[in-house]
Amino acid sequence: MQQLGQPVGTDPQVGLTRFVGRDSEVDGVAHLLSTTPLVTLVGPPGVGKTRLAAEVAGRVADQFAAGLVPVPLATVTTGEDVAATVAAALRVRQGPGTQLADALVAATRDEQRLLLLDGCEHVLDTLAALVHRLLATAPQLRVLATSRVPLGVPGERLHQIRPLAPDAAADLFLDRASLVTELVLDERTRQRIDQVCDFVDHLPLAIEIAARQTRVLALPALLDRLRTALQHSPLPMPTSPEHTTLAATIDWSCQRLSGAQQRLLADLSVFAGSFDLAAIAAVAGERDGLLADLTALLDHSLLLSEPAAAGELSYRLLEPIRQHAAARLTQTGCSQQIRWAHAHYFLEAAGAEARGLMGPGGQECFARLQHMEANVLAAAGWARGTCSDLALRLVTCLVGYWEHRGQMNAARDRVEALLEVGMPAPRTRAEALLALCRLGYRQGRYRQAVAEAQEALVLMRSLPDQDGAARVLRALSQVAAACGDVPRAAACAEESVAVFAERGDRHAHAWSLTVLAYAHLCSGDIDAGATAQAAALRLVEPAEPAPALTRRTRVGMSYVAARRGDLVAHRRHLAGTIADLRLLDGLDGESEWLWSAVCLASSEHRPRAVLRLAAAGARRARRGTALPPLVDGIVRAAIADAEGALGPQVAAELRTEGAGMAAEELVTEALRPASTSSPLSPREHEIAMLTGTGLTNAEIAQQLVISRRTVETHQEHIRAKLGVTSRQAVIAWALTGESG
Template sequence: MPGPVIPAPAVSAREAEVLTLLGEHLSNAEIAARLFISVRTAESHVSSLLRKLGLPDRRALARHAAELARTEEPRPAPALPAPLTAFIGRARERGELAEAVTSHRLVTVTGPGGVGKTRLALAVAADVAGDFPDGVWFVDLVPATEPGRVATAVAAAVGVGEQPGRGIDDAVPAALADRRALLVLDNCEQVRDGVAPFLERLLAACPRLRVLVTSRVRLTVPFERVFPVPPLSRAGGDNSEAVALFLDRAAAAGRLPGPEVGEGAVAVCERLGGMALAIELAAARCSTLGLDGLVAGLSDQLRILAGGPRANDRHRSVRAVLDWSHDLLEPPDQALLRRVAVFVAPFTADAAAGIAGFAPLDRDGVVDGLGRLAEHSLLAVTPSATGTRYQALETIRQYGTERLTGAGELMDVRSRHLSWCLAGADALAGAGGADWRARFDAVAEDMRAALAWAAERPERRADAHRLALSLAGLAFTRNLLGEAQQRLEQAARLAADAAADSGTGIDADAAAVALRQAAAVAGCRGLGDDMFRLHRAAAEAARRAGDTVGAGRDLATAATVAYRFSSSFTRVPSAEEAAVLLAEARKLAGDAPAAEAAVALAEAAVVADAFGAVQGDTDNTARETIGFAERAVELARRAGDPVAESAALDALSGARSWAGEPFAAAAAARRRIDVLTSAPPSPAGSYEPPPFPAGPHEPPPFPAGSRELIDAPAGTHEMIDALAMAAGTALGVGALPEARRWGGRLAGHPLLAEAGHHATSWLLVADALTGDAGEVLAGSVRFLDAWERSGRGRSFSLGPAAASVAMIHGLSGDHDARRTWLAIVDEAGTGPEHRRGYGAVFDATVLLHHGDADAALERVAPEPEQVWKWVSWIWLHWYAGLRAEAAVLAGHPDARDRIASARIVAAGNPVVSAQVDRAEALLDGDPPRQLAAAAAFEAAGCRYQAARTLVLAGGEHAAAGETALAGLGLAPGAAR
């Protein structure tokens, strides 16, 4: 018995003992028994205490005694289980929950089993223990298997026993009535029906009491404050909370194997969805399985995530945790849980009703059941722009799939899911709108999962083929070109596998059709080797289907690709290899117009062999190539094939350039865009990109089905190439506004969003030659970022683009930045012979701007006839004009001859012709002609050269020229 509380001299020692026992809420009979006095004597002492202390009733005496005890006795230590491992992470949740507990009477911590509710509650209870001087108690309700046993479990933890004449349900509130205390009730879900009424009575009787509950489902009482516990944060990669927990527990289990611990731990934690228990169980096996074995084993999380014997059997494995939650559900909700496990991504109630809404469930039952599963923390609820969505963690999905198999429903539910995905793909294929991408992203993972399942089942091969084609089209529209190619090749394999079957619903030539599409997508990706491989594979598939004409066309196209897109190959096929393909194509093609056009185009590419042309009779070879190309253009036009006609015009443009006809080459390049944009929509065309500088354009998605898709990727690939060639050829003839137009359309093309270095190349060059430093420097950021992200590759157009940025830095006077970009030129450009060409043009421009005419003259010393291959015809006019001007400014004796030569070479080029006129006016000392040249530059859209002309004119014009240069963001040019 505790020592008596003596509150004042007026209270006797015996009365003090009685008062102490009143503080323990004992009855008069119990006091009498404890002090060995009669009940009447005990009653007399109680009456005396009421009088002496001036208190109204027995309850007030008990409260007074408790307060006196608190002032004299040491504060009780929190009655919390001692943690065996360190608490990791949860800093934000820990602070927020602590605030909630001190501000609200009842806080329920909810979340799925294994997420870490109990550890968080214990950590917070320890944190706030100082705010509860009358005690902190922890009650594990797992043993309380009946709702009526809740009060008994709490009484045992608090130390209150049954008393005569008073039930335990009354004893606990009486014991805690005046206590400022915290009660932690753990694992309330299985006795929720008992916890809720018990707490309602307890909190009503104990105004200073706070209760912290952990449960997989909220209690649904009016005074409850719910605190959902999310999975451990994975943000921050190897610095995330989830990874910190994994590494701590793995270190405790033994030395971590391998050097890539952080990266592997990130992968494990991502697969486990941040579930704390799953992470701990996985970490425990890391030392024996290794990270690679652990990652591989997580395809069956329920098997691998099991530990040894533990005090809490429910936490021995993830399966045991989920069994506990599953057994708490009613049968209809158990059915719903296993059926929605088929969804990979967050899903709507409508989607769930369509797949899970069969006996014993109907639509209303599904909708209601989703709410109950969410309340049990088995589904996460996520609001979205398209409505409320539900999602299960991967571990719960695997558990649900096991249950689905056990119930004999797996095939039925998977089939329903597949049908839902096919219907969704059809709906997306015919849709558009600003939310199209979001709608696709919301269902894409489910489509991929359904396709993977169907592709493994011969009886589902036709559905798998259809879904692969649909997903390819949707991925292409979504700018997921790698996946689009992958799905098309998958569709081809499915079609080939079905070739021997009858009644599959797949066309005999479906494999060839899909492979042609895949080749076109590879072209959009700049993968020449894949284009070549896939066209040859399409030819073989066409042969197997009995389509020899199609096979001939495919072989001819493969031969053409080897020449047209040689810069995108890692290994360019030899001329002999291409010639063999062409010979075989001639045999197979027959007189079908489309096949004849393909063969004619291949002849223009293979027979001419541009690389050999410069070593032999260039003029005759060029004329021969022009003949083949013109025939290919005409045949493609007759066949009504705009993609083939554009490809033939590309060959014609190249042949005209080799023949020294740059304006004819540019005209052929422009015609390609006209042909492609005037063609009808798919199946035989593409779309016109938005006019520059419009914002991003949402291309129309593929139609569903197979044959409708045949030319959409090919048309898009052709359009991208046509825009690039139109921009380049326009630059070659000095049509700067036109070059900016086509270059701008290329830069805004949606399929090049990730390839900003390729998309912006020609626009950077056009803006640089125009003299717009602001546009060039802004575009260079996108260029550099995309180039570095793509692996810092080389390309025919990347070198000139980087050199043009270097030129702008040089004209701006930032020579350190210029050196940086010249280093990029060396890395991004193609062969050094090419860099001698465009490099000479841009370097000489900078040198002349700063008045170093001698160095500029040396930079363009070789005759244009010697270096035109280096310069490429695109740079030939610019090279000749700069060579003439450098000769004048350096006082070279052949200056007038160089002017005459350049005038002939660049005739018709408005910018270079103005430059030659300016050079001659400077040589003759003719200011009016210089000013006329300035006006010509302005009319041609070359504001830089217009301003520089004024500087060179000197006198009153120099100041105006310097002001104009400053407006362009360039440094003042050197006067003559």
């Protein structure tokens, strides 16, 4: 029996190394043990089940009068030996004419004891029957088990152990590395440690293996070797001396799968990041038993499931397990077939989401593309050497998403690199050139973008593809206007508008109208620009929100308001733009709202805000987002006026502040009341302005990522401070310029 004060559990390292990163989890499991007879810690190989169990047992051991009894089961080879191993740990002997199980029942019936069963997955059936019997007859007995598979005993409470949080993973690496070497902890070293931990998916065992390698490898060399040699480096396993590597402990779990389950695990290795059931079926094939095999992988903790949007589940493989499975897939000879299926599935799925970005539900399309990005890039990386046309189509699907995220430079690099490989089909080349034209507008590479659009237009018309040609005309209009060729810009936009109007495509029609509005504004015709923007907004049904599209119209309307000197409308349209970007999770990627905010702050004589907001816009410019010529002069003049008013030293300090501000801080700065006499706080003012755009409390709560009740409380405070009694009065306050 375990004596108090000694290290507990079956890991020889317990008590010799520091426990890192799971203190709150220890408390949680300890609480479960106080309310549940059987708690099983489940998780993938190397996640730290044994160590966590030992820490929990040590925390609660003194609560059991009969003490704690550790039972190491990893070396038990047959079910027949299970009862004998438990009996040996309990120091129970089999009397003459009695069954050993009966003796165990008699020994535990009346004692308050904690039984720690470590490494149960390979003797489940026999062990589960024994545990069930013991718990049924011993009301004061508690069992804490570790297993890669649930025991399946009635009343069992599962606790899923996940990999460490990033900070805890880095802490563990530093702690274990300090046992074998000395690291100079500068910023670069910490970045490399984070990279090591990210690569092994924050899996504790893999981190410990990596940390021990620092005795002979510098961190850059360690990162280079992670993909091959590291996973086979020796490290004694806590549960079995036979498992001397991470690969061995993963292989141990895989051997307990059926042939079909092993094949499914190998097929899943082509996925990067998360994936859903539809993707699994497309890659592994619809077949009888697929769900049962998938469940087995989850039960063996070789596959993780996580909640996704709309109540769905997503799945992922930890990187060390994925690498092990990928090696198996190569051995099967089916790798190319599976990768083709993977690439074509994500080409179709990402293409569908990309086509919906500007339409109703565009925010959901952005979110789904975010989850698909890793898989699309993985498929493109494989296809580059097999079918460059497929690789280019895959990457082109993500350009609208990357544009929204403000990743213009990276997007262009990927598309251009693949355009230079092989001979893409005419349609593939046309779509890629169109994507480069759109990126070129955002980057300020206008003349290059015109050339790309002209070639794309020739290709689209030769296919022939009227829809594609209209999309190219829209992009060509935008870059032609930026180059100063306004007549050509207007003609291209009008032709695009006519095509989409005839086809009845409301959202494409509205998008083209926003580009026609841009051409008018570049010509100085503010009224014509405002008319086109308003027409675009009317095409968007209120019942079908399309935030990516309404954002474009509101940015344009904010420019119109700025040119007309209408500060009330400017502020209202800016608030609406921010609201749309919040829905798209795009505040940090998009920069157009920032130049609108700079112009508003300048018009309202807020020079400090001008410089902070302009610095944030400059930070985004380094990622490839240039100011449109239409507003470049206005913004430059606003910055010069602010610097002149505050002086160079204060201006430099404000630019530094602005460059480091988070998106939500910038929103507060942008919508800050123009006068200090405003009775509202910045947050109240923001909610009042969003109320003025017509949003309900529920919609405001969604945009600001706060509860509806919090919004309602703010609304009560707003009405009290303004001395009004109705929502309509708040809307009137927001719309009439009484915001200061």
